[in-house]
Amino acid sequence: MRSKRFFLGTQYYRPPFPRDGAWEQDLREIREVGIDAIVCWVVWGWCEPQEGEYVFDDYDRLFDLAAANGLEVILSVLPELNPFWMARAEPDAQIVDVMGNKAVNGPRLECLSGAVPGGCSDHPSVRKRMEDFLEACGKHFGGRSNLKAWDVWNENRWRNGVDGTVCCCEHSTKRFRGFLKEKYGGLDGLGRAWGRRYCDWEDVRLAPKQASCYPEMHDFLGWLNQRNEEMIDWRLAALKRGDDTHMVGSHTSLPSACGGVALKEDLFARGIDWDVAKGDFYGLSLFPDMTGGEPVSPIDITIRYEASASAAGNVPCLLSELQGGPTITAGRSTQPLDADRQQAWVWLAVSRGLEAAIFWCWRPEMFGLESGGFGVTSPDGFADARLKAIQSSVEKLKETGIANNGFRPLPPEVGVVFQRDSYWINWMRSREYAPGYYDAPQYTLSYLRALEALQQPYVLLDDEHIDRMDNYGKLKLVIVPDSSMLSDKVAAKLRRFAEQGGVVWVEGAPGRFGEDTFVREASEWPLLKGLNIDVRFYRASSSTSREIPARMLSNNDPLPVCFDHYEYTLSYINETDSKQEDCAIVTSLGYGKIGLVGSSISWPTWQENPERLINLVSHLLDWSAVSTPISVLNPNAHGCSVRIGWIGKNLHALAVNYSEPQTVKFKMDETIGGFSNLNLVDVDKVYSIDMKPWSYAVIKLMRGAEVMAET
Ligand SMILES: [Zn+2]
Secondary structure (H helix, E strand, O other): OOOOOOEEEEEEEEOOEOOHHHHHHHHHHHHHOOOOEEEEEEEHHHHOOEOOEOOOHHHHHHHHHHHHOOOEEEEEEEOOOEOOOHHHHOOOOEOEEOOOOEOOOEEEOOEEEEEEOOEOOOOHHHHHHHHHHHHHHHHHHOOOOOEEEEEEEEOOOOOOOOOOOEOOOHHHHHHHHHHHHHHHOOHHHHHHHHOOOOOOHHHOOOOOOHHHOHHHHHHHHHHHHHHHHHHHHHHHHHHHHHOOOOEEEEEEOOOHHHOOOOOOOOOOOOOOHHHHOOOOOEEEEEOOOOOOOOOOOHHHHHHHHHHHHHHHOOOOEEEEEEEOOOOEEOOEEOOOOOHHHHHHHHHHHHHOOOOEEEEEOOOOOOOHHHOOOOOOOOOOOOHHHHHHHHHHHHHHHHHOOHHHHOOEEOOOOEEEEEOHHHHHHHHHHHHHOOOOOOOHHHHHHHHHHHHHHOOOOOEEEEOOOHHHHHHOOOOOEEEEOOOOOOOHHHHHHHHHHHHOOOEEEEEOOOOOEOOOOOEOOHHHOOOOOOOOEEEEEOOOOOOOEEEEOHHHOOOOOOEEEEOOOOOEEEEEOOOOOOOOOEOEEEEEEOOEEEEEEOOOOHHHHHHHOHHHHHHHHHHHHHHOOOOOOEEEOOOOHHHEEEEEEEEOOEEEEEEEEOOOOEEEEEEEOOOHHHOOOOOOEOOOOEEEEEEOOOEEEEEEOEOOOEEEEEO
């Protein structure tokens, strides 16, 4: 399914901007720098100004102009941006929050031409209208020769503009009850699961104070996840009814594993990547300077790429929106956008196997808070340099063969499990009792950062689709970050993986909470059942420093780590000689091993001293005999990314330097990910490249290696 190519695109039109007087010249200039495709937003509210009357003439003109300039067009269709007549046409379709408040429609912060939150798609007639619109778009544009693809899931902001938990309208409530009926078989089953006695379905509704109500909130968000999964299905199907020849995909804003909360919405309200990456491609948006504080670090950027590519699986992963110019909110710029920094983001995407980078956007934004910002051509003093750098990247993509063949990274030998339920329970605690406490993603991110620092390829595995582990035949190590709600299904799969020779590393109390949201005795934790490990709980002490015991580590040096608030020690039940309790333990299971540490250590340890976590992960790689494709030998090895991958039939390294000028030196591992039979590759050679800040280099690794492209 993967196209194995790489192209550059740019967002161009979000009605009514830019005004049509600019189009001709802009499209000519876009083509001149070598960009292949433009993106246009097809806003429902704009395209159906009166019921049943579609107006597409502006897009038709853009298609013609794009064709005349040799540009392809990607259409991003937004049914969630409703027509302004919606509330009048469907008065009982408004989204309702948990307090019973009806939402009022209005334009979106960054889009004037449609209304949010609009009608609830659980309302049959609203849903039908949305599907009709998608189908009409497909029919109208499907025959265009320069139509490249459709995107029907633009960050899926279906509930923009409403605070609180939604949707609790009568249509949604009916569907939620249907979900519960199916899950629990009836009112008695539901009562048992939720710990109460119900006599009528009418009494089953979401409570306003959810912190005390784990079971229903867990089921409600479970239903929302399922609803999002259905939403992508019906969006894809409706569009394909109108045009069944072009690719139809979707994209997220921030990958689920890296966050999960957008604006004031409930956790994962926009869907979980692995559940909704069901189209012909999946993508993400990336605006590194839009954080309000420090820009997103290059390591965290690559993690976002990997998270999205992991969810995309077998279909292409696109960088669907990439910051085009300086981010500006309310007239203030964060910082100008340096051209080389921007291109480094592009080449990092290439190095993780992504297949496109689409700049957001070409011209500066025209209205509201974002006025003047974001455009590749925004006047921050760097616009000309950005255009030149884009042009140069286009040339290098062609020279190296990446434009036509893509860059396919080596298959991963390390997996990291993303657990929606562990994020969920952490989020539940934070929302009522400790606002701002939600830090579950940091536990996952800490391991990923350590893997990045070690230049180690990995894949993220999600709990619901844990069987996809089987698609990665080379996996040797699976890391399970903070695991307070590890499901039985995941535990069973991990045990099988260990039995067959894999190594599983788990932190925290794996499965302390059951899937019913009720707490379990340690003897019931599914991962540990029958392993003869004794778990003893301790009162949290003020000192949080512990040591991974020396006997677990190859260099016999105990490794200090930091513990979270919750802790226990471990020992082997059947050990006859002096029973030693440790904070961590490794036990054999079948041909493999399970390692366990008695607290969630990754994030506290990373905060205290990142090198310690990197050191621990390095030990985990050793235990599991994971091959490290390369060793980076320069002193600032963390200030660059080096990835090995295939361009066509040839093995290449792609290096990006994101720190001060340095000579990046690396050496390939003898086994380079199991490809030791490739005797064409120079394994003893130390490659050495002088690199400027924010520069990239592509090196052919066959004997007689050459640097193919360099900035
Ligand atoms: Zn609703």
